[in-house]
Amino acid sequence: MDCTSKRASRPCPCRSWGASSAKPGWSLRGLAGPPPSGAGTARAKWCRARGATEGGRPRRGCEGSKWFQSHHVRLTGATGGFLGKVLLEKLLRSCSKVNSVDVLVRQKAGQTPQERVEEDLSERIDDDLVNITPKLIGDRPNTYIYIKALAEYVAQQEGAKLNVEIVRPSIVGASWKESFRGWIDNFNGPSGLFIVAGRGILGTRCTSNNALADLVPVDVVVNTRPTAAWYSGVNRPRNIMVYNFTMGSTNPFHWGKVEYHVISTFKRNPLEQAFRPPNVNLMSNHLLYHYWIAVSHKAPAFLYDIYLRMTGRSLRMIKTIIHLHKAMVFLKYFTSNSWVWHTDSVNMLMYQLNPEDKKTFSIDVGQLHWAEYIENYCMGTKKYILNVEMSGLPAARKHLNKLRNIRYGFNIILEILIRCMFIARSTCGEHFPDENFKLKHYGPSWVNIASAGEDTSSTHFFITTVKTAWLDTKHMVFGKVLEGVGLVIYRLAWHNTNEGEGGPGSVLRWSSAHT
Structure with missing residues (x-):
């Protein structure tokens, strides 16, 4: 408090400590009066207690940080105030051997004192302390x-x-x-x-x-x-x-x-x-x-x-x-x-x-x-x-079996979804919208398709040379050769075959075709 402030409703306590008669250069330590006159033992003790020399000037060097080694510090506003946070950090960094620092924390803004302390410890002001660790441990x-x-x-x-x-x-x-x-x-x-x-x-x-x-x-x-x-x-x-x-x-x-x-x-x-x-x-x-x-x-x-x-x-x-x-x-x-x-x-x-x-x-x-x-x-x-205790082992085993059944069920559902979404199905599986057996094998030049079996993707295409009614419900007819039918049927019907495998003896290849 400023001793000359008009807000002061009562005499400044500094006056009761003898601040009005203090000499320039002396810092108040909470005790009354200027130093004793003369150069005796009393004056020397007074100066040492206040961190000053007998000449009336403050001591130089690191006397301040050493002084804190034998003193306790009590702070308020160290968790909520900007100045208090920096002051606390300064004391811990520059006066690391301070006897103790007691921080008074109260409940505020719905936070308990412990929560406020934890929040303050997570501030970025401590980042330099964290960055020291890699250098230390190597x-x-x-x-x-x-x-x-x-x-x-x-x-x-x-x-x-x-x-x-x-x-x-x-x-x-x-x-x-x-x-x-x-x-x-x-x-x-x-x-x-x-x-x-x-x-x-x-x-x-x-x-x-x-x-x-x-x-x-x-x-x-x-x-x-x-x-x-x-x-x-x-x-x-x-x-x-x-x-x-x-x-x-x-x-x-x-x-x-x-x-x-x-x-x-x-x-x-x-x-x-x-x-x-x-x-x-x-x-x-x-x-x-x-x-x-x-x-x-x-x-x-x-x-x-x-x-x-x-x-x-x-x-x-x-x-x-x-x-x-x-x-x-x-x-x-x-x-x-x-x-x-x-x-x-x-x-x-x-x-x-x-x-x-x-x-x-x-x-x-x-x-x-x-x-x-x-x-x-x-x-x-x-x-x-x-x-x-081991008495709960039967219930634990029952719970484990339940988890296994859930896992197996989930894996089955997942496999079904993958099959439905990503694996191509054959024509002998579920019917596609354009799949039907309405067209029959009426005679020569009809084109049909047949798979190698259910749930397979291997298929074979056929062109009839005669009427094949026995294939009406087995092979799906989807088209007919309209042009060049004589040449196609002639080349297919009379081409030499491989007796061992039942296929053509040599490769037949069309260079162009249109639908």
Whole structure:
């Protein structure tokens, strides 16, 4: 508020802080009075608290951004006001070490505070932050891998004097033995893929059948942690031990086989509320993948959303398909490539354990039976993630049979439509408007047509040389030779024939004809 404004209905609070006697160059900090006189300790403390020198001028350099490290900032108008948005962005960018920024948000224009915050976070002012990501991660596929690399770098640089070991698992999946077979509690990694495959939501994936599916059970990875810590604590190795816990060189399996066992499991034990029968097509061709996503997924999802709109329900299927498609693109790097990691450290660790510890902290994955593990994994997603009990299995099987019948019926109708629209039919099929048997084989020079059989497109044309009444209801008469009939009949009737096949012995060709 301007201290001299006529709108002021009460004395400006600046006056109570001693603003009227403040010297030029001093900025108010919310405390009263000018600096203490002299050059004593009190004046020095006053200057440091206000970011000024004892000469009465503001400090230069980055003192402002450093000052915010020990202070909290509270903002209003940061979601609705133009100035507030820019101020918030400036604080986060230039004063990144600020202790905290508290933004007061209220309900406005029918939007809840949370909705206003989400809308503000989607503003284009944050585009420069998004553009930084490709420069930071470089050739790495995503930020998750980048952060893991940073963590290992910090451990190697700062943990030289510490007893540190690094355990690198590949794709962590459901438990193998402990504490329950197939236990899983999240949709991450292959868990979500198995569920959408079982429900028939996303049956096409951009994946190589022959790529290694480097899944490792979570309980075996957990057993590696205390075992590695025990070894480092007892032997105190000079260098940081790195344990690559993967399956590629020990017990390899491929994505094509994984999907086969997933579909087989969900066909025997279907999921409730399935969208289509379980089915997955793996393809490495990028163009074919996008084609089938559009035809086999987005189109049915769009039709289903139309049905939901007509029944007064919220639309969700097309959004789900788009979200899953983005997830498939994200995972393509890992499901289309194969890596073989050195597991010498893990093998060494396994041989260091005594027989009792090998049972308690089992890390031997060479004995894992993949078909059984994948089946337990799928049933674990059903039981522990979807919270579906086996008591509903009969209803799920009934629903799956219903979906199959709908699919078969749709395919039959589609085939009939294609036949009617695009496949030419023979004259022995349905009658064309100009097809009739009104004309008879009255005598020589009548022209008729006969097909090779029902539902065939192969036809033969005949010109009679005598009356052939027995063909009146078999061959369709459609014309008569009017000129040159003698020459035509003579050449046809008396031409030599091939006794073996019944056809003419040589080719007869007319150079011109008119109707």
